[in-house]
Amino acid sequence: MRSCDALIIGGGVTGTAIARELSQYRLKVILCEKEEELAFGVSKSNSGIIHPGTQNVPGSLKGRLCVEGNALTKAIARELDVDFKQVGELIVAFSQSEVGRLIRIKEDAQRLGVKGLRMVDNAWLRDHEPNLNPDIPAALFAPSAGIISPYRWVYALALNAQQNGVEIMTRTRVAAIERLSGAGRGGMFLRVMTTSAEYDARFVINCAGLHADAVARMAGIDDFSIRPRKGEEFILDKKREHLTNHLIFPLPTPVSKGVLMIKTSDGNPMIGPSALDTEDKDDLSTTEGGLRTVLADARRLVPSVSERDIIAYFAGLRPVAGDDFIIRHEDRASGMVTVAGIQSPGLTCAPAIAKLVSRLLKEHGLDLRRKIFFRRHRRAMNHLFSIPLSRTARLVRLDPSYGDIVCRCEMVSAREISDAIAEGATTMDGIKFRTRAQAGRCHGSFCTCRLMKILADETGRKVIEVTKRGECSEIVLKDRGDDQ
Ligand SMILES: Cc1cc2nc3c(=O)[nH]c(=O)nc-3n(C[C@H](O)[C@H](O)[C@H](O)COP(=O)(O)OP(=O)(O)OC[C@H]3O[C@@H](n4cnc5c(N)ncnc54)[C@H](O)[C@@H]3O)c2cc1C
Structure with missing residues (x-):
């Protein structure tokens, strides 16, 4: 005990x-x-947005914590060397009649303490978001919105x-x-x-x-009780990284923030999420209906988004309790x-x-005495995808395994895979989430075997014991007498 x-x-x-x-x-x-x-x-299954606090009821706990959380995330991400990017968000009105709602959202958010909000007009939008639906008359700009992995x-x-x-x-x-x-x-x-x-x-x-x-x-x-609300999201090719310069939101619906154009810290834009109440806490399936709805809504924001841009999809379940x-x-x-x-x-x-x-x-009685030595800062592992080639060249000179590229789509080196395993990755998804290996257009067609071999070698297991995300997600089907 x-x-x-x-x-x-x-x-x-x-x-x-x-x-x-x-x-x-x-x-x-x-x-x-x-x-x-x-x-x-x-x-693991969300939009990665650090919201500014613009779409919450003024008196809500969520709203208050969101504004505070936005500022804290920015500060702690810096301490922990995590790639937070403050890209800003635009909530758009599709017609003049919706502009009044934007103004009310602005006033509510200001009451919650959201800073820097301002209305922008069609001319501003054409300048700053050339791919946005040109008929959008106005938007609310919230500069403190950000993205994080x-x-x-x-x-x-x-x-x-x-x-x-x-x-x-x-x-x-x-x-x-x-x-x-x-x-x-x-x-x-x-x-x-x-x-x-x-x-x-x-x-x-x-x-x-x-x-x-x-x-x-x-x-x-x-x-x-917790009732899941499913959200389906669709990831676009990195070639479309600069489709938008900001996070783009429509006006919120009664149950969600609507379908968004999302920038991600890894570069691939995303569209989604849908919002559908479900009973099943394990239902992470994506559907044809979800795709159609999300695509249609995303095209209202950015008409050039195409089904051909989509390289992957996933669903997440919001744990709703009121x-x-x-x-x-x-x-x-x-x-x-x-x-x-x-x-x-x-x-x-x-x-x-x-x-x-x-x-x-x-x-409730816990004595919170500060430690004399609290390690507030941490250095993250190197990610070649986020540094200039000149720095990659320096790293390769220091350790040639940075030059041994395992995942070609996302340019992930053998050294990064080893670093991820040293940080605690024990599964293929654990490696993907830490390094992006297998997250590109080929979905691991080229690198899966090599990754499994590295993971097996470095964790002292057999290759057939490697799993995607733990028990019952083995990648190699065990045959009788198969030992390797
Ligand atoms: C589609 C979608 C998009 C979203 N986008 C955003 C966004 O852009 N920005 C934003 O701020 N929020 C977003 N969210 C919300 C955000 O993802 C969640 O609020 C957040 O991830 C919840 O984290 P959590 O730690 O509370 O829950 P979880 O991440 O689910 O963690 C709970 C953990 O508890 C474990 N657990 C359960 N039962 C037990 C047990 N008996 N013993 C031990 N462990 C147990 C589970 O395995 C799980 O790992 C989104 C959510 C969804 C679904």
Whole structure:
């Protein structure tokens, strides 16, 4: 039996941001994630936008955390050497009659504290967004919107938390939570039974995304449920990188921000996401209907977008628990903290959620004393796709394995693959999310075998044991007597 001050359930952006935040205090913190690697839940399938806070109800928790999260993400990304780019967003009106709604969005956002907002007209749009539908009369410009790689963000938060002493356990599913009486200063301890060990924890922080309702029920909390809302997204060829200069939004619908033209930190533009309520928490299928809707809506924004530009697609499920986030200490189950319903803009809000959670822990008796040595900064691994060729040449001189290109589409070297494995990648998706190898137009046709070989060699496994994303996603079908 091991004990800790805080046990975090869920290794998505919310859980890892909380882990990093708590790692600056003298606490024993453990994070449990059921999947083979971190960021394999909702945090792997989103638009990667760091929203400015323009499309939230003024009094909402989401809205407040979004504005704060935007500023914090920018600052922490710099500390952790993660590629955040402040590209700005345009919310467009398709007719003069929609301009009034834009003005109301601007006023609401200003009340929330969003800075730098201004209306721009058709002439401005023609100058700054030549591919935009020329009939769009006006747009609201929000300069603080940005883009980030959601996976590299999660991995950076987690690695920095680990550097500062947080213990991260993947392949560890929380199966039961028991309330214990008569312990610690801030209330009762909780006993957490997982698939790998049992822990006594002063606080348990439930950031289990789509399964936060199931985890809450383990502790006797049953007043909310999570309903998934599916979003399908379509990735365009990198050749279309400069299709737009900003993130482009239509006016929001009652359930989502609408179909967007998305710039990504890796260069490939994306179109999407759709928004469709579903019952199935595992339904990550993409559909012909989703493609048609997204394509038609995207063409209203940028008419030249073509189906031929699409190189890949995915779906993500927003964990919806009503209109707003649920972030609270559970007085009925002392020590239990719920962080649920973290739908969009959860990626943006994560660092602000982390600060809110640490305040909740303090209010409920946790002594937050700062560590004398907190390692605030981290250097990211080199990514050849994001540096000039002159720097690549210097790296190759220092280490020739930078010149051994494994993924030709995205120019990923053997050295980067090794660095990703050293940082914790154990699956093919883990390598892809960290390096972009297999994420190009050929989808790994050229590099998959080589990647599997490197992954097997460097993790001491057989090639047939390599998986795409953990158990039951083996790439090579095992034949009787096959041993290699
Ligand atoms: C299509 C789409 C587009 C989006 N775009 C944006 C955007 O552009 N900007 C933005 O700000 N937000 C966006 N979002 C929202 C954002 O992705 C989410 O709010 C965020 O990723 C939620 O992170 P999380 O850590 O709370 O959940 P998750 O990433 O799902 O993490 C929860 C983790 O808990 C683990 N878990 C569950 N049960 C257990 C258990 N019993 N034991 C151990 N582990 C468990 C899961 O495996 C999972 O890894 C988008 C969402 C979608 C679906």
